[in-house]
Amino acid sequence: MQLGKYVKFREEKFGGVLFETQSEKVYTLNPTAAAIIRELGSGCDATELTQRLADRFQAPMDTIERDVAALIADLRQKGLVEDARS
Protein backbone atom coordinates (compact mmCIF):
# COMPACT_ATOMS: atom_id res chain seq x y z
CA MET A 1 0.00 0.00 0.00
CA GLN A 2 1.20 3.49 -0.75
CA LEU A 3 0.00 7.01 -1.22
CA GLY A 4 -1.81 7.73 -4.47
CA LYS A 5 0.18 9.00 -7.41
CA TYR A 6 -1.08 12.54 -6.94
CA VAL A 7 -0.98 12.62 -3.16
CA LYS A 8 1.77 14.48 -1.33
CA PHE A 9 2.44 14.20 2.39
CA ARG A 10 4.17 16.81 4.52
CA GLU A 11 4.82 16.70 8.22
CA GLU A 12 3.72 19.68 10.28
CA LYS A 13 3.93 20.63 13.97
CA PHE A 14 0.29 19.57 14.41
CA GLY A 15 0.81 16.28 12.56
CA GLY A 16 0.75 16.55 8.81
CA VAL A 17 -1.10 17.38 5.63
CA LEU A 18 -2.09 15.31 2.67
CA PHE A 19 -2.48 17.24 -0.53
CA GLU A 20 -4.30 15.51 -3.37
CA THR A 21 -3.11 17.61 -6.28
CA GLN A 22 -5.53 16.34 -8.92
CA SER A 23 -8.59 17.53 -7.08
CA GLU A 24 -6.46 20.11 -5.24
CA LYS A 25 -7.92 19.00 -1.90
CA VAL A 26 -6.04 19.33 1.36
CA TYR A 27 -6.52 17.06 4.39
CA THR A 28 -5.00 17.48 7.81
CA LEU A 29 -3.70 14.67 9.97
CA ASN A 30 -3.21 14.48 13.70
CA PRO A 31 0.20 13.23 14.94
CA THR A 32 -0.83 9.58 15.00
CA ALA A 33 -2.36 9.64 11.56
CA ALA A 34 0.78 11.37 10.33
CA ALA A 35 2.89 8.58 11.86
CA ILE A 36 0.84 6.01 9.95
CA ILE A 37 1.27 7.90 6.69
CA ARG A 38 5.01 8.10 7.29
CA GLU A 39 5.11 4.31 7.64
CA LEU A 40 2.97 3.94 4.55
CA GLY A 41 5.67 5.81 2.67
CA SER A 42 7.86 2.75 3.00
CA GLY A 43 5.32 0.76 0.97
CA CYS A 44 4.50 -1.77 3.71
CA ASP A 45 1.15 -3.54 4.07
CA ALA A 46 -1.36 -3.05 6.90
CA THR A 47 0.05 -5.91 8.99
CA GLU A 48 3.62 -4.65 8.81
CA LEU A 49 2.43 -1.15 9.45
CA THR A 50 0.53 -2.18 12.58
CA GLN A 51 3.54 -4.08 13.93
CA ARG A 52 5.85 -1.12 13.39
CA LEU A 53 3.45 1.24 15.16
CA ALA A 54 2.96 -1.22 18.03
CA ASP A 55 6.74 -1.34 18.47
CA ARG A 56 7.04 2.40 18.27
CA PHE A 57 4.13 3.42 20.52
CA GLN A 58 4.29 0.44 22.91
CA ALA A 59 0.52 0.13 22.61
CA PRO A 60 -1.81 -2.92 22.47
CA MET A 61 -1.93 -4.46 19.01
CA ASP A 62 -5.74 -4.61 18.90
CA THR A 63 -6.06 -0.89 19.61
CA ILE A 64 -3.58 -0.05 16.93
CA GLU A 65 -5.17 -2.46 14.47
CA ARG A 66 -8.52 -0.79 14.99
CA ASP A 67 -7.08 2.69 14.57
CA VAL A 68 -5.06 1.77 11.50
CA ALA A 69 -7.97 -0.04 9.86
CA ALA A 70 -10.26 2.94 10.41
CA LEU A 71 -7.77 5.40 8.99
CA ILE A 72 -6.88 3.25 6.00
CA ALA A 73 -10.56 2.72 5.20
CA ASP A 74 -11.03 6.49 5.30
CA LEU A 75 -7.98 7.07 3.11
CA ARG A 76 -9.13 4.45 0.61
CA GLN A 77 -12.61 5.91 0.49
CA LYS A 78 -11.10 9.30 -0.31
CA GLY A 79 -8.79 7.80 -2.94
CA LEU A 80 -5.66 8.85 -1.08
CA VAL A 81 -3.98 5.42 -0.94
CA GLU A 82 -3.62 2.62 -3.43
CA ASP A 83 -2.06 -0.81 -3.53
CA ALA A 84 1.66 -0.69 -4.21
CA ARG A 85 2.61 -0.60 -7.87
CA SER A 86 4.89 -3.48 -8.80
Place this chain on the structure above:
Amino acid sequence: MTQITGVTPLPGSSIPVSTPATTTSGMLRAPLYVAWQVTNECNLACMHCIEESGPGKAFKDELSKEQVFDVLRQIAENDVPYLSFSGGEPMLHPYFFEMVEYACSHGTQVKVETNAHYLSPEACARLKAAGVKAVQVSLDGANPESFGRMRVRGNFHQVIEGLHNLHEAGVPIEINHSPTGFNAHEIANMVDLSAEVGADSFYTGRTMYTGNAVKTWAKLNATDEQYEQFFATLREKTEQYRGRMRIHFHEMGLLEELQYRLHHPAALLIVLPNGLVKLINALPFVCGDLRRQSLTEIWAHFQQAWQDPRVAAFVHALEQDPGKTAMLHQWISV
Protein backbone atom coordinates in the same frame (compact mmCIF):
# COMPACT_ATOMS: atom_id res chain seq x y z
CA MET B 1 -1.48 5.92 21.43
CA THR B 2 -3.27 9.09 20.40
CA GLN B 3 -6.76 8.58 19.14
CA ILE B 4 -6.74 8.77 15.37
CA THR B 5 -9.20 11.25 14.05
CA GLY B 6 -8.31 10.57 10.47
CA VAL B 7 -8.38 13.13 7.74
CA THR B 8 -10.15 16.36 8.41
CA PRO B 9 -10.22 19.81 6.89
CA LEU B 10 -7.98 22.42 8.47
CA PRO B 11 -9.69 24.43 11.21
CA GLY B 12 -10.94 27.74 9.92
CA SER B 13 -12.09 26.40 6.62
CA SER B 14 -15.79 26.75 6.07
CA ILE B 15 -16.00 23.93 3.54
CA PRO B 16 -15.83 20.19 4.24
CA VAL B 17 -12.51 19.65 2.52
CA SER B 18 -10.20 22.54 1.86
CA THR B 19 -8.06 23.49 -1.12
CA PRO B 20 -4.75 25.39 -1.11
CA ALA B 21 -6.72 28.47 -2.03
CA THR B 22 -9.05 28.08 0.93
CA THR B 23 -6.76 26.48 3.46
CA THR B 24 -5.95 28.55 6.50
CA SER B 25 -2.23 29.06 6.14
CA GLY B 26 -1.21 30.13 9.64
CA MET B 27 -0.58 26.64 10.97
CA LEU B 28 1.65 25.49 8.14
CA ARG B 29 5.45 25.59 8.09
CA ALA B 30 5.56 26.39 4.38
CA PRO B 31 3.11 27.14 1.59
CA LEU B 32 1.23 24.24 0.05
CA TYR B 33 1.26 25.84 -3.35
CA VAL B 34 3.59 28.22 -5.16
CA ALA B 35 2.11 29.83 -8.26
CA TRP B 36 5.08 31.20 -10.19
CA GLN B 37 4.67 33.61 -13.09
CA VAL B 38 8.04 32.87 -14.63
CA THR B 39 7.96 35.60 -17.31
CA ASN B 40 5.66 38.40 -18.37
CA GLU B 41 6.55 37.79 -22.02
CA CYS B 42 3.75 36.32 -24.10
CA ASN B 43 3.08 35.60 -27.75
CA LEU B 44 -0.58 36.59 -27.25
CA ALA B 45 -2.22 39.77 -25.96
CA CYS B 46 -5.48 38.52 -24.49
CA MET B 47 -8.30 40.93 -23.77
CA HIS B 48 -8.71 39.74 -20.19
CA CYS B 49 -5.09 39.05 -19.19
CA ILE B 50 -4.72 39.83 -15.50
CA GLU B 51 -0.95 40.21 -15.92
CA GLU B 52 -1.25 42.49 -18.96
CA SER B 53 1.31 40.23 -20.63
CA GLY B 54 2.11 40.34 -24.32
CA PRO B 55 4.87 40.49 -26.91
CA GLY B 56 7.76 42.59 -25.57
CA LYS B 57 6.20 42.73 -22.08
CA ALA B 58 8.89 40.79 -20.22
CA PHE B 59 9.98 42.62 -17.07
CA LYS B 60 13.45 44.15 -17.38
CA ASP B 61 14.42 42.62 -14.05
CA GLU B 62 13.18 39.04 -14.41
CA LEU B 63 15.13 36.51 -12.35
CA SER B 64 18.45 35.24 -13.67
CA LYS B 65 19.10 31.55 -14.19
CA GLU B 66 21.01 31.39 -10.91
CA GLN B 67 18.16 33.11 -9.04
CA VAL B 68 15.54 30.89 -10.67
CA PHE B 69 17.28 27.71 -9.59
CA ASP B 70 17.88 29.09 -6.11
CA VAL B 71 14.12 29.58 -5.75
CA LEU B 72 13.47 26.08 -7.07
CA ARG B 73 15.96 24.68 -4.56
CA GLN B 74 14.14 26.46 -1.72
CA ILE B 75 10.78 25.16 -2.92
CA ALA B 76 12.15 21.62 -2.83
CA GLU B 77 13.87 22.07 0.54
CA ASN B 78 10.70 23.49 2.08
CA ASP B 79 8.78 20.47 0.83
CA VAL B 80 6.25 22.58 -1.07
CA PRO B 81 4.08 19.88 -2.64
CA TYR B 82 2.65 21.81 -5.56
CA LEU B 83 4.09 24.31 -8.02
CA SER B 84 2.59 25.89 -11.10
CA PHE B 85 4.49 27.67 -13.83
CA SER B 86 2.56 30.38 -15.63
CA GLY B 87 3.27 33.73 -17.21
CA GLY B 88 2.98 35.40 -19.60
CA GLU B 89 3.63 32.29 -21.55
CA PRO B 90 5.91 30.08 -19.42
CA MET B 91 7.14 28.04 -22.37
CA LEU B 92 8.85 31.19 -23.69
CA HIS B 93 11.12 31.24 -20.64
CA PRO B 94 14.67 30.31 -21.72
CA TYR B 95 15.02 27.70 -18.95
CA PHE B 96 11.45 26.43 -18.98
CA PHE B 97 12.16 22.74 -19.50
CA GLU B 98 15.11 22.73 -17.10
CA MET B 99 12.90 24.32 -14.44
CA VAL B 100 10.14 21.77 -14.96
CA GLU B 101 12.62 18.90 -14.89
CA TYR B 102 14.35 20.19 -11.76
CA ALA B 103 11.08 20.61 -9.84
CA CYS B 104 9.65 17.24 -10.90
CA SER B 105 12.87 15.40 -10.11
CA HIS B 106 12.86 16.90 -6.61
CA GLY B 107 9.41 15.53 -5.81
CA THR B 108 7.30 18.62 -6.43
CA GLN B 109 4.11 18.11 -8.41
CA VAL B 110 4.16 20.54 -11.29
CA LYS B 111 1.39 22.10 -13.32
CA VAL B 112 2.16 24.13 -16.43
CA GLU B 113 -0.34 26.83 -17.40
CA THR B 114 0.09 27.62 -21.08
CA ASN B 115 -1.71 29.00 -24.11
CA ALA B 116 -0.71 25.78 -25.93
CA HIS B 117 0.97 27.43 -28.91
CA TYR B 118 4.31 25.69 -28.24
CA LEU B 119 3.07 22.19 -27.50
CA SER B 120 4.84 20.34 -30.29
CA PRO B 121 5.02 16.53 -30.11
CA GLU B 122 8.63 16.86 -28.90
CA ALA B 123 7.71 19.37 -26.19
CA CYS B 124 4.85 17.16 -25.00
CA ALA B 125 7.12 14.11 -24.90
CA ARG B 126 9.60 16.05 -22.77
CA LEU B 127 6.85 17.18 -20.39
CA LYS B 128 5.67 13.59 -20.09
CA ALA B 129 9.21 12.36 -19.42
CA ALA B 130 9.65 15.01 -16.75
CA GLY B 131 6.49 13.78 -15.03
CA VAL B 132 4.37 16.91 -14.87
CA LYS B 133 1.15 16.53 -12.94
CA ALA B 134 -0.82 18.31 -15.65
CA VAL B 135 -0.71 20.92 -18.35
CA GLN B 136 -3.48 23.48 -18.07
CA VAL B 137 -4.48 25.08 -21.35
CA SER B 138 -6.41 28.32 -21.62
CA LEU B 139 -9.24 27.88 -24.09
CA ASP B 140 -11.66 30.79 -24.21
CA GLY B 141 -13.84 29.79 -27.10
CA ALA B 142 -15.39 26.67 -28.57
CA ASN B 143 -14.66 27.84 -32.10
CA PRO B 144 -12.04 29.94 -33.91
CA GLU B 145 -14.25 33.04 -33.95
CA SER B 146 -14.93 33.44 -30.24
CA PHE B 147 -11.46 32.16 -29.35
CA GLY B 148 -9.78 34.69 -31.64
CA ARG B 149 -11.89 37.54 -30.31
CA MET B 150 -10.61 36.93 -26.78
CA ARG B 151 -7.09 35.64 -27.42
CA VAL B 152 -5.60 38.33 -29.60
CA ARG B 153 -2.88 36.89 -31.91
CA GLY B 154 -3.96 33.38 -30.88
CA ASN B 155 -4.63 30.47 -33.22
CA PHE B 156 -7.48 28.15 -32.24
CA HIS B 157 -6.34 25.31 -34.51
CA GLN B 158 -2.82 25.45 -33.09
CA VAL B 159 -4.25 25.10 -29.59
CA ILE B 160 -6.32 22.09 -30.59
CA GLU B 161 -3.22 20.56 -32.19
CA GLY B 162 -1.26 21.21 -29.00
CA LEU B 163 -3.98 19.52 -26.97
CA HIS B 164 -3.89 16.57 -29.34
CA ASN B 165 -0.11 16.34 -28.87
CA LEU B 166 -0.50 16.40 -25.10
CA HIS B 167 -3.08 13.63 -25.25
CA GLU B 168 -0.92 11.54 -27.57
CA ALA B 169 2.02 11.92 -25.19
CA GLY B 170 -0.12 10.88 -22.23
CA VAL B 171 0.15 14.17 -20.36
CA PRO B 172 -2.87 14.90 -18.14
CA ILE B 173 -4.81 17.88 -19.54
CA GLU B 174 -6.74 20.57 -17.74
CA ILE B 175 -8.74 23.24 -19.54
CA ASN B 176 -9.17 26.73 -18.13
CA HIS B 177 -11.96 28.87 -19.54
CA SER B 178 -12.87 32.54 -19.05
CA PRO B 179 -16.48 33.44 -19.82
CA THR B 180 -17.49 36.71 -21.47
CA GLY B 181 -20.61 38.27 -22.88
CA PHE B 182 -19.76 36.87 -26.30
CA ASN B 183 -18.81 33.29 -25.36
CA ALA B 184 -20.88 32.46 -22.25
CA HIS B 185 -23.59 30.86 -24.39
CA GLU B 186 -21.00 28.39 -25.76
CA ILE B 187 -20.29 26.82 -22.40
CA ALA B 188 -21.95 23.48 -23.19
CA ASN B 189 -19.86 23.20 -26.38
CA MET B 190 -16.75 24.27 -24.47
CA VAL B 191 -17.18 21.48 -21.93
CA ASP B 192 -17.91 18.93 -24.67
CA LEU B 193 -14.85 20.06 -26.64
CA SER B 194 -12.70 19.72 -23.52
CA ALA B 195 -13.87 16.15 -23.06
CA GLU B 196 -13.24 15.40 -26.75
CA VAL B 197 -9.62 16.53 -26.52
CA GLY B 198 -9.12 14.26 -23.52
CA ALA B 199 -9.13 16.73 -20.65
CA ASP B 200 -9.22 15.34 -17.13
CA SER B 201 -10.45 18.59 -15.60
CA PHE B 202 -12.26 21.74 -16.66
CA TYR B 203 -11.94 24.96 -14.66
CA THR B 204 -13.92 28.16 -14.96
CA GLY B 205 -15.42 31.01 -12.98
CA ARG B 206 -16.37 34.63 -13.37
CA THR B 207 -13.89 36.63 -15.42
CA MET B 208 -12.27 39.16 -13.13
CA TYR B 209 -12.32 42.91 -13.57
CA THR B 210 -8.53 43.18 -13.41
CA GLY B 211 -5.56 43.71 -15.72
CA ASN B 212 -6.47 44.14 -19.39
CA ALA B 213 -10.11 43.41 -18.56
CA VAL B 214 -10.40 46.82 -16.89
CA LYS B 215 -9.74 48.42 -20.29
CA THR B 216 -11.88 46.00 -22.31
CA TRP B 217 -14.73 45.41 -19.86
CA ALA B 218 -17.41 46.90 -22.10
CA LYS B 219 -16.62 44.21 -24.66
CA LEU B 220 -16.11 41.39 -22.15
CA ASN B 221 -18.64 41.71 -19.41
CA ALA B 222 -21.26 38.97 -19.17
CA THR B 223 -24.61 39.97 -17.66
CA ASP B 224 -26.07 38.43 -14.51
CA GLU B 225 -28.57 36.59 -16.67
CA GLN B 226 -25.80 35.16 -18.82
CA TYR B 227 -23.89 34.02 -15.74
CA GLU B 228 -27.05 32.46 -14.31
CA GLN B 229 -27.47 30.36 -17.44
CA PHE B 230 -23.71 29.69 -17.62
CA PHE B 231 -23.58 28.20 -14.12
CA ALA B 232 -26.85 26.29 -14.62
CA THR B 233 -25.33 24.63 -17.70
CA LEU B 234 -22.17 23.84 -15.77
CA ARG B 235 -24.19 22.13 -13.05
CA GLU B 236 -25.83 19.94 -15.70
CA LYS B 237 -22.49 19.21 -17.35
CA THR B 238 -20.93 18.31 -14.02
CA GLU B 239 -23.48 15.52 -13.69
CA GLN B 240 -23.15 14.47 -17.33
CA TYR B 241 -19.37 14.06 -17.10
CA ARG B 242 -19.16 12.70 -13.55
CA GLY B 243 -16.51 9.98 -13.44
CA ARG B 244 -15.05 11.02 -16.81
CA MET B 245 -13.97 14.64 -16.44
CA ARG B 246 -13.96 16.80 -13.34
CA ILE B 247 -15.67 20.17 -13.75
CA HIS B 248 -14.66 22.87 -11.27
CA PHE B 249 -16.33 26.25 -11.23
CA HIS B 250 -16.57 29.02 -8.68
CA GLU B 251 -19.50 31.37 -8.69
CA MET B 252 -17.98 33.84 -6.24
CA GLY B 253 -17.13 37.27 -7.62
CA LEU B 254 -13.77 38.96 -7.12
CA LEU B 255 -14.89 41.21 -4.27
CA GLU B 256 -16.48 38.36 -2.33
CA GLU B 257 -13.35 36.31 -2.77
CA LEU B 258 -11.09 39.11 -1.52
CA GLN B 259 -13.33 39.71 1.49
CA TYR B 260 -13.07 36.00 2.33
CA ARG B 261 -9.30 36.04 1.92
CA LEU B 262 -8.87 38.87 4.42
CA HIS B 263 -9.88 36.40 7.12
CA HIS B 264 -8.56 33.23 5.45
CA PRO B 265 -5.25 33.86 3.70
CA ALA B 266 -4.53 31.04 1.30
CA ALA B 267 -1.63 28.62 1.73
CA LEU B 268 -0.36 29.97 -1.53
CA LEU B 269 2.47 32.27 -2.59
CA ILE B 270 2.29 34.13 -5.90
CA VAL B 271 5.79 34.68 -7.31
CA LEU B 272 6.24 37.34 -9.97
CA PRO B 273 8.82 37.11 -12.78
CA ASN B 274 11.19 39.41 -10.85
CA GLY B 275 10.97 37.41 -7.62
CA LEU B 276 8.53 39.68 -5.79
CA VAL B 277 5.93 37.71 -3.86
CA LYS B 278 2.32 38.87 -3.79
CA LEU B 279 -0.32 38.21 -1.15
CA ILE B 280 -2.82 37.35 -3.85
CA ASN B 281 -2.93 37.92 -7.56
CA ALA B 282 -5.81 40.36 -7.59
CA LEU B 283 -4.28 42.82 -5.09
CA PRO B 284 -1.20 45.04 -5.50
CA PHE B 285 0.37 44.02 -2.17
CA VAL B 286 3.82 42.47 -2.09
CA CYS B 287 5.03 40.65 1.02
CA GLY B 288 8.56 39.70 0.02
CA ASP B 289 11.35 39.62 -2.53
CA LEU B 290 13.03 36.31 -3.33
CA ARG B 291 16.09 38.15 -4.63
CA ARG B 292 16.77 39.37 -1.11
CA GLN B 293 14.85 37.08 1.25
CA SER B 294 14.48 33.37 1.65
CA LEU B 295 11.20 31.57 1.02
CA THR B 296 11.12 30.72 4.73
CA GLU B 297 11.46 34.38 5.74
CA ILE B 298 8.73 35.45 3.35
CA TRP B 299 6.37 32.72 4.53
CA ALA B 300 7.00 33.72 8.17
CA HIS B 301 5.92 37.26 7.29
CA PHE B 302 2.98 36.25 5.10
CA GLN B 303 0.27 36.13 7.79
CA GLN B 304 1.38 39.44 9.31
CA ALA B 305 1.39 41.08 5.89
CA TRP B 306 -2.26 40.14 5.40
CA GLN B 307 -3.04 42.00 8.63
CA ASP B 308 -1.60 45.28 7.32
CA PRO B 309 -4.50 47.78 7.53
CA ARG B 310 -3.82 48.94 3.98
CA VAL B 311 -4.89 45.54 2.66
CA ALA B 312 -8.32 45.61 4.28
CA ALA B 313 -8.71 49.30 3.37
CA PHE B 314 -7.99 48.50 -0.28
CA VAL B 315 -10.53 45.68 -0.35
CA HIS B 316 -13.17 47.88 1.32
CA ALA B 317 -12.42 50.69 -1.18
CA LEU B 318 -13.05 48.21 -4.00
CA GLU B 319 -16.66 47.99 -2.84
CA GLN B 320 -17.09 51.64 -3.89
CA ASP B 321 -14.64 51.73 -6.76
CA PRO B 322 -14.04 48.43 -8.61
CA GLY B 323 -11.71 50.34 -10.94
CA LYS B 324 -9.05 50.32 -8.23
CA THR B 325 -8.03 46.93 -9.62
CA ALA B 326 -6.35 48.94 -12.38
CA MET B 327 -3.62 49.57 -9.75
CA LEU B 328 -2.85 45.86 -9.57
CA HIS B 329 0.67 46.26 -10.93
CA GLN B 330 1.56 49.32 -8.87
CA TRP B 331 3.02 47.18 -6.13
CA ILE B 332 2.81 48.15 -2.48
CA SER B 333 5.08 46.51 0.09
CA VAL B 334 3.39 45.34 3.27
